[in-house]
Amino acid sequence: MNLRTALTYAVPTLVLTGAALLWSRPTPKAPPSSDAAIRRPRQIRCEGRVTTYPGADIILAPEYGGRLDTLAVQELDRVKPGQLLAQLDAREQTAALTAARAHIAELEAELRFLALEQTRQARLLKEGAVGQRAFDDSDSRLKLTLARVEAARAQVAQQEALLSKLTVRAPFGGTVVERMAHAGELLPAGAKLLRLADLDRIRVEAEVDEYDLSRLQVGSPVTVEAEGLTGTWAGKVEEIPEAVTQRRLKALDPSRPTDIRVAIVKVALAGHTPLKLGQRVELSIQAH
Template identity: 25%
Template sequence: MLQKPKTNESMSQKFLITVLSVSTTTFLLGGLASYWVGRQLSPPVASQETTAAPAAKRGGPQAQLVRVGSIHRETITPVRTLVGDLIAVRRATIATEVAGKIVELPVDEGSNVIAGKTRLARVDDTWTKLEEDKIATQIAEQKATLEFERTDLRRYEDMLKHNAVSLSEAEQKRSLIEGLEAALEQHKVMLREAHERDSRLDIFAPFNGSVVAKLAEVGEYLTIGSPIVEIVSNGRIDARIMVPEESLALVRVGDSLDLLIDSLGIELKGEVASINSQGSVGSRTFPVRIAMDDQDGTLLPGMGVSAFVPIKRESTELLVPRDAVLRKPDESTIWILQQKDAAPADAVAASNAKPIAAPNWTAHPIPVRVVSHTRDSYAIAAVRKVDRPRLEPGVQVVTEGLERLVPGSRVKVDLDTSELAAVPGTYRTGQQKSDRDQ
């Protein structure tokens, strides 16, 4: 009776152990099977990396299209740009020399005038004509009186021979005749004066030019000296610039200077006409006038002009195109081209080398100092000593598209030399404008 319960308890323990063993084995076999299936379905890690590499390559940045110039060494005369104004050689306010009412004023502001031919105004001649007639009548009357007195004098002289009149009476007659002759000459002068006033009723231009101000109107009564119009000369026009005292020694009367009319983009040469010896104490500058042709009236007084004035004697410098320099208040920068994966020392090309038009170039910024400049180039020097070997004649520098570059950018050189045209929403280089820029 006591052995039977023990047998049942032992069998229960064996059954429980068996169930746990089977469950554990089944769990382990399921895990192994899942791992094997996963390995069969997933690609190798190396294949994933190989596949990802081309994808990353396809998604990488594209080469930027740029235009380039080159560094070269040249002997130059450094210049500085001075801003001035165009001024007329001659300016005059034309006034009337005769009092009267204006009956004609055929010119207006902007009218071209020719010296001695273009009538600026005409004054009413009514009172002048009446004055001429009045004086002419007085002269005729005085001539008749004088003729009578001369005849009477001859009679007095005959009577004096016979002692019919006294000598004093004859002298009084001679004095009277002399007074009449003097009065006659005076009236003749008055008549010539009237004729001269009459000739000046028509007011003509004193020199070739154009009307810049109209100071009277038809119907106005003007006194002597009243202004009518203001005119300025044409043909020659002068640029007036203020030259600093340190550059004044390099400018001489007769020198030829390059000029740029800012608003019109006209480039021309002018000749130094005069240097004013009275300078400005505050700015230490001296007025210099540069004569030039007004290009058939295209250049007008008041326009802005830039003059390129030498600042020192000739010197040999490293030059780059002006468009290659990004100028900022703190420092200036140029972008040089290096072949991709090439050492910096290999970036120096031969002076006659040409850039390869394939996208195997990278652009790198170089801080530089602008030493001086000419009209088309900047003379530069490296700011850092380590950059000096990289700035040599023949090195290619970016001139178009440098605003879009970041250090190490891959670039493609555009060999097209035609001028870039600006399109709406972009800069001339093609860079897209931001909302802030627009």
């Protein structure tokens, strides 16, 4: 076979092979647009728990120990500010206060007499009927008795303060959500008596993944729902913290990681809801 004949067969073969290789190469994909690359869900899904505003959920306890004489409320009772809730046995302190007040009355009577005596001694001194020493003695007794009156008044104030600490009153209006003691019990100082909460001042503490924080804004609309209750409730983001923390709520889905760091975002509820204090809820927050 001469050179011309060989070329005649080789050239078509090379052309067909090259075409097959070009055909078999994958077509390169166009790079995604920037909008598609960064597109993320418009709703941030998270979980949270119903709580109160600061200072609206407290445990009441007496500062001093003693026998619980009266516990005047039951669970779910609504109370007014200043209402008597509990009274420890205060018979000893009441008797001491009565004695201290009687002592003041006695000293004040003596003080009035000494004041009259000093006035009389001053007149006699001016007339020359008595010497300076007699007047000075009268003046000294008057000042000493005045000091004793002031000390007795301080003692009365101390007894009144002690007596008031044996009486527990409602610091604000609310609902007794838990009762932890019973009348007749001998309680140590600081023993828990009642849990009082203002259920008209509740909100939600939502645990938002730290990676979603950049898409949150104060005022963002929120939809709240709870297992076992029908319907949803509206709210809005009220406060975004400056720090993240470990997740507090145990994940309902066991496949979810437990070491997620979250921000405790405060959500204000719009109007009255049937949600209960401490109830677990699910939230959808409008992202930005």
